[in-house]
């Protein structure tokens with residue numbers, strides 16, 4: 154053992170006297186008791202499953218253990234991983250077969266750095282997109298169920314896919330690069346440079362507290378072998394007061410499809426727009442200034458990478474012309490919400506919207522106070538949340554499908570007809586709440602496994 158290194162052997166960490174008191178080295182080697190020893194990488198290709206977690210644990214310990222560091226020092230540590238990972242432009246964290254068969258190539262080339270630093274950032278990005286609850290519980294399960302066994306990148310991915318109820322293979326393809334089934338590397342080299350457009354419209358009674366986000370351009374660092382990096386994007390939003398401070402995480406699937414992320418990952422929302430209801434008026438938006446992802450914004454650090462676009466609005470129904478959903482002039486910017494888009498029915502709407510025949514799919518749906526969405530005997534599929542206190546007017550021939558979590562449905566209580574549905578269907582894993590007032594169902598209620606329907610004060614009537 155030379156004077157500066159340390160080495161993990163199964164159940165025994167070897168450290169010279171010069172590093173035994175070096176906390177980052179100590180934590181790195183101790184982490185290998187789990188990542189490397191308890192669950193071993195099945196092939197050298199996935200050495201990052203040991204080293205990426207061990208390296209990330211240094212920043213994690215600084216964040217979590219006051220005697221070791223602070224959240225600020227943890228961010229500094231992540232920044233050093235991030236800068237190092239971004240600077241490595243010719244290797245992936247996943248070691249291709251032709252390099253993994255020669256041990257010298259692993260340790261005496263840049264693979265050493267990509268396996269450690271890029272590996273650490275992949276771990277950081279997983280935590281960022283999942284949120285702490287899913288991230289830590291999934292890793293606990295991975296360590297418990299695979300104790301004494303081995304894993305590959307695909308194994309880890311499958312654990313997160315199951316926990317999220319979402320397939321994040323594209324993230325593993327773009328940032329890790331290799332998998333059990335790939336004969337050649339799928340990606341994993343380079344990183345994205347993004348711009349994020351934002352606006353806080355002062356219309357529709359929102360007082361500028363509604364943040365609208367869209368992804369702008371993506372360029373890539375030299376050597377990138379990925380067409381479009383799909384993964385987490387984090388922004389830091391500030392207002393006029395010090396307390397006006399929040400971080401927002403989205404998952405960028407490419408092609409204008411975005412998910413709310415950071416506490417699970419929502420069904421992708423079409424149309425390249427997401428809205429966030431804040432408690433303050435945003436004045437500054439910074440791009441990942443605490444280095445939680447491997448993507449960065451444009452410009453110099455701290456990366457702004459964001460542009461305020463005063464023309465950026467959500468898909469907002471104004472009903473200026475008539476009640477027809479598909480009439481462009483009823484929407485801000487003459488843009489009809491695309492299928493799965495993030496829809497707002499404005500307080501200032503002059504006509505209430507009426508759904509067209511067939512099925513209409515929305516992402517998050519905001520029906521502002523006093524406004525009514527008429528189903529008119531058709532089907533509404535809701536992929537995300539329903540926000541605000543406006544109502545839905547149904548009928549005994551209208552249907553609602555809830556595809557994801559946390560939809561709260563308030564029905565128009567004008568008459569028995571307006572508070573009725575033919576069918577209410579929750580997809581597997583979906584959840585919904587019947588808000589105030591009664592709901593009457595004439596056809597059927599479908600609640601498959603793992604779906605949850607919350608009904609307050611017995612306000613549902615099944616005919």
Ligand SMILES: [Zn+2]
Nearest residue numbers: 181185204207
């Ligand atoms: Zn190590």
